[in-house]
Amino acid sequence: MKKTFFLIFACIATIAIHAQQTEITRWPDDKRGAVSITYDDGSINQFRVAVPIMNRLGLPGTFFINTSAIPGSTHQPIFIGRSIEQIIAETESTPTDIGNIFERASAARFVPVKGADDYFSRAGGQIDAGRMDAAFQILDDFYAKVRAGEIESQPTRPADPTTVGALTWDDARRLTAEGHEFASHMVTHPFMAALDEANLVYELEKSREEILSQLGVRSTISTEMPYGTNDDRAVGYMMKVYPVSRNRMDLPYMLELHRSSRLSPIAPEHEYVQWQRGIVSRTSLDEMNGWVDTAAEQQNMWLVTVIHGIDGIGWEPLTTSDVEAHFSHIASKDELWVATFGDAARYIKERMSATVTSAKKGRKIVVSVDHPLDKTLFDLPLTLKTSVDPAWKEVIVKQGKVTKSAPVHHSDKGAFVLYEAVPGPEKIYLSGK
Numbered sequence: 001m002k003k004t005f006f007l008i009f010a011c012i013a014t015i016a017i018h019a020q021q022t023e024i025t026r027w028p029d030d031k032r033g034a035v036s037i038t039y040d041d042g043s044i045n046q047f048r049v050a051v052p053i054m055n056r057l058g059l060p061g062t063f064f065i066n067t068s069a070i071p072g073s074t075h076q077p078i079f080i081g082r083s084i085e086q087i088i089a090e091t092e093s094t095p096t097d098i099g100n101i102f103e104r105a106s107a108a109r110f111v112p113v114k115g116a117d118d119y120f121s122r123a124g125g126q127i128d129a130g131r132m133d134a135a136f137q138i139l140d141d142f143y144a145k146v147r148a149g150e151i152e153s154q155p156t157r158p159a160d161p162t163t164v165g166a167l168t169w170d171d172a173r174r175l176t177a178e179g180h181e182f183a184s185h186m187v188t189h190p191f192m193a194a195l196d197e198a199n200l201v202y203e204l205e206k207s208r209e210e211i212l213s214q215l216g217v218r219s220t221i222s223t224e225m226p227y228g229t230n231d232d233r234a235v236g237y238m239m240k241v242y243p244v245s246r247n248r249m250d251l252p253y254m255l256e257l258h259r260s261s262r263l264s265p266i267a268p269e270h271e272y273v274q275w276q277r278g279i280v281s282r283t284s285l286d287e288m289n290g291w292v293d294t295a296a297e298q299q300n301m302w303l304v305t306v307i308h309g310i311d312g313i314g315w316e317p318l319t320t321s322d323v324e325a326h327f328s329h330i331a332s333k334d335e336l337w338v339a340t341f342g343d344a345a346r347y348i349k350e351r352m353s354a355t356v357t358s359a360k361k362g363r364k365i366v367v368s369v370d371h372p373l374d375k376t377l378f379d380l381p382l383t384l385k386t387s388v389d390p391a392w393k394e395v396i397v398k399q400g401k402v403t404k405s406a407p408v409h410h411s412d413k414g415a416f417v418l419y420e421a422v423p424g425p426e427k428i429y430l431s432g433k
């Protein structure tokens with residue numbers, strides 16, 4: 001009895017596979033893995049050196065930029081809160097503690113003295129690491145020196161020399177049209193964990209508003225908070241403003257971002273793994289290319305590389321020849337889908353939230369695919385794989401006004417076609433020849 005039941009079940013399953021089974025492929029075009037090349041801080045040679053190489057090889061990149069560094073930006077570095085003089089005066093009688101540290105840290109970098117940013121960053125690094133006592137000490141020392149007039153004054157904040165002359169909003173618009181992505185790395189470049197609510201929100205929202213007004217809504221999907229912070233409080237605010245982030249992704253089955261150079265084995269329960277690889281001048285070309293090889297061999301890999309400086313300009317700069325050789329190696333891998341950070345995240349989120357159904361109607365297969373995400377941001381077509389009659393030589397795929405021909409592939413599981421579909425109400429009709 002049990003055996004009969006099993007046979008009937010197996011028989012139904014076989015019919016389903018042949019007649020109408022449709023799945024969304026893990027990556028577009030059924031590629032084996034994905035790579036996103038990302039850049040932080042907008043230093044000059046990312047645009048002068050790396051972009052021409054990427055364009056020549058047909059590779060898109062994602063540039064996380066500090067919006068106030070670009071000429072003509074509306075939202076400038078400012079302190080949101082009470083008067084800085086008042087905050088300084090209070091530090092005389094009240095030591096820094098957990099109740100006032102975020103306001104004092106936020107104000108510190110706007111105190112018009114030399115090195116204010118360095119004090120803020122030193123305190124911010126300690127706060128980010130959870131060492132609050134060390135941060136209290138740094139801020140108390142700083143404000144004591146300020147009150148005593150021991151630090152030379154500096155009325156205006158100096159510009160970052162690595163970004164001066166790097167990029168205009170016109171450049172960003174042109175590069176976006178060419179397929180690159182520009183995304184928020186905040187208005188300035190603060191340790192977000194050290195900021196109070198008003199200043200945290202300013203950095204997140206005003207960088208988004210600047211990018212929205214200059215580049216349009218599609219460029220507001222991604223962000224990266226400076227220093228790769230994983231601080232829960234800062235991440236909580238960030239997730240209200242940006243759908244996807246290189247700091248942390250709110251997706252199931254995803255491993256935490258890996259920041260070390262040691263590779264972790266991939267557990268089968270993880271649907272995919274994201275690696276975040278900071279490539280610096282200490283990283284050898286062999287190591288960089290080895291990550292690409294691993295991504296090309298695995299099934300569930302999204303390699304996210306992080307580049308800062310290039311050719312002497314920016315943090316831990318890579319050489320031009322290493323950049324060129326690394327990008328050529330990526331471009332040589334047919335198994336890999338190279339996409340902007342935003343597009344790779346779009347595809348993953350759309351695939352994980354989409355519903356796909358297919359049914360046989362006469363000699364046609366009717367497929368529908370849709371997802372509940374905001375389609376102004378999540379607008380990538382998905383690649384569908386549908387099992388077809390092995391006798392079919394070619395399949396005509398029609399969705400709305402678009403008609404394409406798809407070749408029939410054969411594997412040990414049967415015949416199938418691969419095709420792009422736009423998620424939404426419009427059904428897809430497959431007819432065989």
Ligand SMILES: [Zn+2]
Pocket residue numbers: 040041185189226227
């Ligand atoms: Zn940065």
